[in-house]
Amino acid sequence: MTELAYQLDSYLQSIEARVAALDTETHAVQLDRTVIYPGGGGQPHDTGLLETPSQTYPVIKAKKIGGEAWHYLSPETPLPAVGNAVTVRVDWPRRYQLMRTHTAMHILCGVIYRDFGAHVTGGDMDPLKGRMDFEFENLSRDLISVIEEAVNREVEAARDVRVRILPREEAFQIPDLIRTKINLLPPEIAEIRTVELVGLDLQADGGTHVANTREVGRMRIVDYKSKGKINKRIYVEMED
Template identity: 45%
Template sequence: MGVPGTRGAPPPEIEKSELFAVDAYRRSFDSTVLAVDREQNRVALARTAFYPGGGGQPHDVGTLRWDGGSARVTRVKRDAGRIWHWLDAEDPSSAEASRAPLPSASTEVLGELDWERRHTLMRTHTALHILCGVIWSEYRIAVTGGNMEPGRGRLDFPLDHIDTGLGRRVERRINEEVDRAREVLVDFLDRSEADLDPALIRTAVGLIPREIDPLRVIDIVGLDKQADGGTHVADTAEVGRVAVTGTSSKGRSNKRIRIELRDPPAPG
């Protein structure tokens, strides 16, 4: 199946072309080259499982293979309505130039993600949503900013101050939610419905362009629900242990909480 727990059919154009949005566990895929940009050494594909980056989550990397060639995918980004994949030579230490030969338009290709990196980002992203839910449950304040890399990330909140025990309390609460193995669901909501949902208003849905309709929503059942385009694990237990590595002030009413993944998730 796709993303475990998916509720509601995604828009047909998303389901057909943006595989990462409907199946976060897909490691490889076949596709066709739609367009070639030789100046930037990049290609656009008919469909892709490579996440193009956004919302603080980095883009995926991996490999693209075709009959007679292969290349490393080093960058993925939305640009002018398409998702572009930048290609470099698969062996960067070779004497050849690092720019890879490009497949021609209409070429059939096989894409393969760097799965270890992607899965770590899925765990990290879900851990940040757990942090967001924990802070909301205690303070009823929304996140104001954030960023992540594989295995670590941070979120900012409009807290007036940070007491000495905040990091320890938050770390304990995050890991309690990990232990609860809460299901992580993916839904697609009509914009009119999403705008009326109090659980989404706290994530500043009003800042999302009106033309994005329906909204993709991530729901950690019973804890956190918000519009989000990134990739996540199927339940909180898959995140594994999380440590709060720091809290700091980034202004009069803006405080930062940093987290890192520690032990890998339990097998099974």
């Protein structure tokens, strides 16, 4: 199983690894360890590079399949051999923007759950922008302004962001650990990674995050839409 080094240190930008397997049909390699996030939970995959003394391999996509992280390489480069040592480097500017964005989504989710008791019904993000759907029956421009002020107070509160990996039984003793309407965690997962915005939000989560809410920067709610009788979508952007 691939060691996912980013799970405990999202700021790790490179790591030494070995090629564990190849998929010549999709031009992908499996590594024994990685810093490249393979996507999931609404957060896009990272991009980056694999490097050897003689070759650089652009990583254009990554995906987790059955506990293994696969890195899809540019078809213009040959595949490295199984057993080769490689340096794995993440595209850091893009990754850091996604870290800020993902933490912003948790701030939004935490504020709306705390202040209105609304569950998340869906979400998606790109660097410095994202959207989340909530169980709201009514949503107005005035309420959007209230929410925007509240989320930016949480940014300025400089709340620490803490990551832990817990046994499944211990994790599910935490009240409201799953903030989505449906629990999407497969029953075979024995350990649960939790992300806590101290004093605001605590959820099961597999993505990458900044260490403090102040790093997110100012958040703007740029739009909102009705997606059903009790389903409203909120669009958020962060300053570059």
